[in-house]
Amino acid sequence: MTELVWVGTAYIGGLIASRLSFPPLVGYLVAGYILHSFGIELGQTLARLADIGIELLLFTVGLKLKLRSLLRREVLSVGGLHLLFVTGIASIVFLWLGEQTLGGLILGASLAFSSTVLAIKVLEDNGELSSLHGRGVLSILILQDIIAIALLAFADGRQLSPWAFALLILPVLRPLAHRLLTVSRADELRLLLGVSLALAGGVSSEIVDISADIGALLMGVMLADHPQTDDLANKLWGLKEVFLVAFFLQIGLADLPDRAQIINALGLLGILPLQGVLFFVLFLLAGLRSRTAFISSLALMTYSEFALITTGAVVKANLLSSEWNATIAVAVAGSLAIAAPLNRYSHQLFSRFEPFLTRFEKKTGHPDRLPESIGMAEWLVVGMGRTGVSAYNALHQQEKRVVGLDADPTVLESLLAEGRRVIYGDAEDPELWAGLPLDRVKCIILTLPDFEARCSAVRQLRKREYAGQIGTICYFPEEKQKLGQLGANFMIHPLVEAGNQLARQLGRDNSRLRE
Template sequence: MEILFIFAAYLFGLIAQRLKLPPLVGYLVAGFALAVFGFDSTDTLKTISDLGVTLLLFTVGLKIRFKNILSKEIIGGGFLYTLVSSILFAAIGYLLGYGVYGALYFGVMLSFSSTVFAAKVLDDHDDLGAYYGRIAIGILIIQDIVAVVLLGVSGMETPSIWAFSILALPLLIPLLGRLLNRTGHGELLLVFGVFLALSGSWLFKSVGLSDKLGALIIGILIAEQPKSEEVGKVLWGLKETFLVAFFLQIGLMGLPNGNAILLVGLFLLILPLKGLIYFFSLKLFRLRNRTSFWSSSVLFCYSEFGLIAGAGAVSAGILSNDVLVMVALLVAASFVMLGIANKWMSDIYDKFFAFLDNEPEAKHTRDHLPSCIGNTKYLIVGMGTCGTSTYQFLSESKQSVLGVDADPNVIADHRKKGRRVIYGNAVDTAFWSKCNLQSVQGISVCLPVLDEKVAVVKKLRKLGYQNKIDTYYNYDDEAEILIKAGVSELVSPLKLTGESLGRMITYGKEPEKIA
């Protein structure tokens, strides 16, 4: 049975990829197709799905620092959105005849956004560390806290007195750090990463808290350890493979009756309103329009938690089973819509919402844009390992170089080391409009995701930038795509490494000094 599931996921994922859609859209459609032919989920699929979600949330935690989620825009915006949207959906539930208590429960249930889906979209764009991505994840953590309360109200899961012991977890940080450092690299680090994720999940569940929240918190606890990024990298392939089961399982929940399908259509029409509530909740805390829009764009879907909470509500007699089946289709359909929309979200903003960029510049906010870049000759977009090396080379060559990154933590770390790095999202038209690109002789795009590189290069060319743009590629088919987008020069890291090793073995220890 599972072999058929995997083949269906591959087939529909391949079709989605050919249509230039995220493969996860194909996985969802595969689940629906299997359900139409009478297939049901299996215990094996559910176990793999749970592992995938646990690993995903653990790796999300590895990119979050506690101090970044304790901000007014996250706490204030998160609770304000939850309150307003809960009232909206509760009113609709009351009109549908769910009763006062059932309507309130229904309202809170539909106000939640999917942690798994939002994290997956952000991870695919390498934006978990970006400011807007961090806000989105922070709000989802706020919702997870509300979720624990909701499960307790339904009688499905009540935290025990031992839940307070979770507050002592930070005391384990030094021990976990030492273990990480002694683990080394490769497969043993992979095993330790899986152990940590499952341990956090088990620990929280054993005291009556959300097991998924546990995996996230354990990740956050070790996020500032030097090897946290490496842990995330070694878990990447395993996490992505297991997550296929999650999206298949959502689709395999089947199709509801005709009346429920009409309700699904109604709630899908309300999705933009959900996005608007997010947008204005964040705007109250003086975020830029574009930052508020981007954060909202990964949150305006319904949540798989609605299914978990719905099952508890059905068991407690608060809601009927028909409502649960309807919510299952609603969650899956919203995933498909958001998966498609996020592929072109930057273009959608530029085409239909560019007028939002006409706003007074708010000073002293973490997402404010620089007024200018001076007489900078070279820009480095993305200040990770590749970007930092490029910056360092140009700086040591006495060139006027400026780094650009969307992660405030990365920016702060570079500034401590004396590097000139500013905040900016590379697909933000407003950011580039503030740069005097005519004086810039070259731009190095050092972003890790192919789609992001292509989007940045196309945007720069569309804005009339004619000078050099260079980047790197990992596979030969990527090179052709980047050249068509407008890249001037490309380099393959592995080929460059091979050439350097060849020079080193032939001429000596310092190949960088060889002409």
Template sequence: MDYIWVLVAFVFGFAARQINLPPLVGYLIAGFGLHALGVEPEESLETLSDLGVTLLLFTIGLKLDIKSLLKTEIWGSATAHMGIVVFLTTINSLFFAYLGLSFFDDLNVYGALLIGLAVSFSSTVCAVKVLEERSELRARHGQVTIGILIIQDIAAVLFVTFASAKIPSIWALGLVGLPLLRPYIIKLLEKCGHGELLPLAGFFLAYSGGELFALVGLKEQLGALVIAVLISGHVKSNELAKSLMNFKDIFLIGFFLSIGFTALPTLDMIFAALIMCVFLPIKAGLFFVIMTQLKLRGRTAFLSSLSLANYSEFGLIVVSASVGFGMLAKEWLVILALVVTFSFIFSSILNSAAHRLYAIWRSKIVTFEKHECLPEDVINVPKNASILIIGMGRVGTGAYDTLIEKLHGNVCGIEVIRKRAADHIDSGRNVVNADAEDPAFWEHVDLSCVEMIMFAIPNHLDILEIVKQLRHVNYSGKMAGIAKYEDNKQKLLDCGIDVVFNFYQKAGAGFADKAIKTLQQ
């Protein structure tokens, strides 16, 4: 990627950030702008794009609990939604063809079905970026969203495989033996240590999975996902995912820029794309209804539905294959590129206000809930705790153990990740699995005996959201938080938190204290 790509991507991404939009919106607009100026895409851009998507699926796989895909609320929501969207879009497309709208007028039933299939997918790239920015990938609604996206991605890969008329090799059956490689892959990662060799190992594994699947006639990205799933759940998988995060984000810029180089749109194409984007709220609403019918709580269903309120890059792949077989006009590839771009912008804006929208519509949302909820959605609350620690990662765990040792008080940890909470409970700590950003959680907590709430979570926006919930339930005790950066520290102090620690600075101070005590011995 030469200077022009870096310059334009940065300028548009920076501009989007200044108006509180995700940078990806700027990257999308930059791609169309470069194309309109006559800039020709280089092969390196496509390489970066492919690598970004491969690393994205690889990092998703590292955090995926494969057993979650077998839950009814996951596969049921994914398959029911896809079936209904394909049916409704087919009917609507044929209706628009009857009205003689441009580009729809040449569609037959098969073409309409293919368009229905293309828009039935939601974007893994967009949804994961939204969830990552809010640090909600491992929250209940984040896991539901990821599970649905994985099932959709598998369906898309299967379609592309069969549509390409390329039958997988008989050797593809040998892939069922891949789980036997898990201990060897983990041993390899452990030998890599914690430095620059670890992310390189991630690249190696992601590419190796892709090459292996390509050799047997399957999609490369699916191979990267499967290899990552093999090692998910191990402590090294979390470290590997963190080491790849910044690489993935940089390479995905190539993906967002490349969408704009699909083709230059005409006004008729833009109009056709906008017609299809009108149905985005219906797509999100359909997800919400299906999820609540499958006994998910209203908040989980609502936040998941907003994350999925977009169209997918896999839709472009479906349409591209259909154009290649002569089943759709080539203009539909441009229209779908516009549809995907508009939906990314819509989804990014919508999700930036997700928690505010839930607070406004909560009274109506909860009316859709079933009386019986799923075991994972039962609200667990602390009992008679005087100090609550929100977030039981390394910082929260250290704070918990220190408080127990020095104050012998009644301390309770609150952890959103179910497995981590279970591990703490097994270790004898008083921890409950709950989402502290859920207003219903705080309405069930008896705060009368809580003297202090400590925020041990890294994202200051999450802390600000929780403080809002505490204000709604009239919490009047003390609050303490952590921050990575000084500007975030000031925002937390301004919102009413009594004391905020920059944990990088405090780690250094604690280290110095220990050294001084050693000198004095």
């Protein structure tokens, strides 16, 4: 019965939050406070489920950990400098408040972390996870997560056991783990393998007297370069989110914030825009354009779920008073509630402030720069996924002068290595269409997966009075209608067209057989 109350209340809270355009986890935290007010206590079952959620979270972070992505200039400079600056300021504030300096230092560092859950969700919903700024944000989040793990280990206060070095045998087990993932072809088997490895990492770490979180992370790192890690991470995503609900519930169940704690939380929320400004300035200094810096800064302008975890560890180690648990919980929930709608309209917000923000750009040779020419191209394919590449190849076989455009640096690198003519560009960027020379271009083909991105591109092209043809894809009748109203000339449903092509091809083959 208790479990049903937990799950049902969390669902209702998450549903109400999502309907109000807030992240569901804001609703989970509120649900915890409501349950606490009704006298429902935190049980061992919920605490263990919360621990599993954290272990799965860190395991998936390990799966995405690639050293090359962390060594990029903007990742180290922006992520590192932001962390040092915020940690220093927070430490001074905690010292001024009379709190323990060491606890304040750890908590200050944790306040520099951004919400991994919200940022990835926003980028994924906008179809920007693989874009240049999406990869930059993800790399900074992973860097922050690694530092958070180190802080957790430090705050935990455990003496390093000689048996801890037994974890060094994990690389030896790497071929076995890779083999297990390769032979686990069924979806449920891969899911079970991922959960098993995450829990095994936690148990093995606890045996040698190390935090279970670190063991789960190391297990993920062990699989990081396997070709199926993305698939495994995607399968674990939903399960991890379910278990993390228990973590957010237990925060609210632990204690209700009093007036002083709410005031402190509001103070933390008041300085959150300064963190966004700091991110923006650092991104500009790293050579990114103002648009990329602005969208990335909004995605990172939150307090992280890890702040809740590190605060709990600091309080448990008696480095700070227990009142900070409730304060940080309210601050994290409030930051997510503020950031969610801002990120939803990040492109529109930048368009409004673009004349002011572009003044601060540095003129550098960073890959984020806009293309200045497309040569003698007469056809432009925007979005070089499977559909875009197929369109490019068909035009190339007809000896058309065609150029591809995409916002994913890894896609461009691969296509350039294959000898295709491709350039970098974000289709939702008005500055791209305003400056791109299209006088020779007869037709532009839009194969972007995101509907809003296609609408934005058509709108911008017609706004600059592009007179050529615009062809694009659509998946629903209402999409076709809106794209047509915006100015697209030709629209097809990829799956419908595949069926038509299959029928035509089989029909021709049967006719030949009869002849």
